[in-house]
Amino acid sequence: MIGFIKKDLAMIKSNFKLLGVLIVIYAIMGLMNKMDISFILPFMCVMIMISSFSYDNYNKWDAYSISLPNGRKNSVKSKYITTILITLIVSIITTILSFIISYVNTQTINYEQILVTIFGTIFGTLLVLTIMYPIIYKFGVEKARIGIFILVFGIVIIGSLLATYVDLSNILKVLTVLEDYLVIILIMISIIMVYVSYLISLHINLKKEF
Secondary structure, three states, rough: OHHHHHHHHHHHHHHHHHHHHHHHHHHHHHHHOOHHHHOOOOHHHHHHHHHHHHHHHHHHHHHOOOOOOOOHHHOOOOOOOHHHHHHHHHHHHHHHHHHHHHHHOOOOOOHHHHHHHHHHHHHHHHHHHHHHHHHHHHHHHHHHHHHHHHHHHHHHHHHHHHHOOOOOHHHHHHHOHHHHHHHHHHHHHHHHHHHHHHHHHHHHHOOOOO
């Protein structure tokens, strides 16, 4: 398993330089009050990890991995573990930068607001992950990109329709009641989402022919 994770990290290490540059750029923009970096960086991690699928496809990795002990299972598991690790590490960096930017700009640090925003961003990142990975394992990276675009576009349309025609006041009242437990709820939902997504991706990969 460790070897699979090292493989994924080695394949995307060239992207770490780009990530570092973008972190600096977004930090500067944050200091200039041009952007809230909390919403950007974790999602970039997912996009970097998706590129690892392209590298796997180019190097015929999947065909090779099935010859290794528990190769199919470890290949899927390593993708999820590596993605989560990178997302958490970058989120920690983002949190520290958000504290610094908040203090430089306002001489105060709104810990609660920043942490809630970060947790919400991590949740959104994991939601994207749980949707995208099974689609990629099923259809491949190129076809999955089209499917993901359609899915996201559909979600936006449905969300717009709900906001327009459905009374959301009751939902907002429930969210207000659950506000004190929001972080715990997001963590529990995230764990369930990732685990279910992993099981689906694993099932697909075990049945797939290379």
